[in-house]
Amino acid sequence: MTSTDQSPSANFIRYIIIDDLQAHKYDRQIMTRFPPEPNGYLHIGHAKSICLNFGLAAEFAGVCNLRFDDTNPSRENIEYVESIQEDVRWLGFDWENRLHYASDYFEQIYDYAVQLIQKGKAYVCSLSADEIRQYRGTLTEPGKDSPCRNRTVEENMDLFTRMRNGEFPDGAHVLRAKIDMASSNVVMRDPAIYRIRRASHHRTGDKWCIYPMYDFAHCLSDSIEGITHSICTLEFENNRALYDWVLDALGVACHPQQIEFARLNLTYAVLSKRKMIELVENGYVNGWSDPRMPSISGIRRRGYPPEAIRNFCERIGVAKRDSTVDMALLEHCVRENLNESTPRVMAVLNPLRIVIDNYPEDQVEWLEAPYHPDNQQMGSRNLPFSRVLYIEADDFMEDPPKKFYRLAPGREVRLRYAFYIKCERMIKDEQTGEIQELHCTYDPETRGGGAPDGRKVKATLHWVSADHAIGAEVRLYDHLFTRPDPDGAKDGTDFKTFINPDSLKKLTACRLEPELANAAPGSRYQFERLGYFCVDTVDSCETALVFNRTVTLKDEWAKIQKK
């Protein structure tokens, strides 16, 4: 964790912990946990939970466990447990020796189920899934008791043992908690806590053919680990009654407090596992690590630094109201971090050739350019300047509007860290009228970029020397969706309808200053006046550099143009 991390802001969970600490509620350190199900990749919404759980533990001298909630072998797999660990680690958190799996507790959880049966608080139900649904009633009508509800303890023990022994086919029986079929909270209408599922588990293999349900396994896993504060999202609020019921019914020593908070939503993005899978599987994006995806692997490849994500998670706060955070805040956090951490470098994305007519044919001079304007510690490099250069095509206009103060016929501008140049004439394609190259003159007195006579120039342009520049592909990313609320259409229009067709633009004729030839995969730079970019970790290689645009610089001129 770095010093740039945001200082903690007030939130209700922090207050609960402070109160608990002051009341000496625990005779030990506080303990939280991040409990992902290994059935998909993590996204920035999970980052909020990870930062919350690990952050709170760190702040109050406690610890946070990483626990895989792997109770459903038919949807989970090892690939996900690995990617999840990689992502949590990348975010900057360390679970040390506290890596756990709910599956590690299967034997204990089974014993607890037996205890429940023996206390007359659970029974084996032989209704079909469909029948159970019918017996459950509706939101407004109570359910009715299963005909199996009054089986004897002996009968239940016999059946449950045989369930474990594999004597029944999948779905034949289910173990249910005996609570209240008339409860106004549907979760409490004798919920299933164990089902028969003949599926090979990624950790326990074929040892089990019955698996505990979330509501049974989660609270017990928390209890077994000694969790003090079990933080989860709002949709589990109704389940808290069951969480507490199970732990009370069993009379366990450790009864953690479940606390719910609102999950993160982001504008111009879609954060549900189901929708992200849809994007990946139908090829709308190139896999989970596509830089346009809000997955942790996507934003990592995009170049977002982990510090920026942590900062973002602190700034958005933690509360119970449903909310959608503006993507602009995330981008702000990314720029804030990159602004100070990143070396400045020059790259021309859409090259326009310019010839300096009064510059000697074969001359090259090397001009010193600092890597960071406000941090000399980052050092400098020398840039080659020669007769033929490239500048950004957008930096020239034949017929400039009022507020355009870059290069135009007859106008003088500065080339960053180099010279003042003046546009003398342009060469156009006679057929298309397209501008092919510019002819300029330079003022040798302005070497380095300052004019001895004090004359001012309105713009400074980035540039590269044509003979020295190296080529690269640059990928420009934009929001994946065209509307801030892709799944908010009143008429129910599918979110995929709003995919931004311009969310990815590949530029293949980019010219970069020679220094970049050695750029390592993953390294981040600011391309002056353009934005922050990083070397792609998948497609880039020494002979064919590929850069991803992480985020643009704020752009006053772009704003003016929009008006």
Add this chain to the structure above:
RNA sequence: UGGGGCGUCGUCAAGCGGUAAGACACAGGAUUUUGGUUCCUGCAUUCGGAGGUUCGAAUCCUCCCGCCCCAGCCA
């Protein structure tokens, strides 16, 4: 229409009976060899609505309105 939650600036979000923090966004201005950064300034007489209690209410009470979650042998 049952139960559980939530409603404070465009977006997040503090506030917990003493008279509306902060951030992002937005709008001006200063500085600037990045139209970047930095720095100033502005931006809720009002807290979903209506009543009530109180010297005093976003905070307490009542009623109303709106939004979210729950009827998986998913988590």
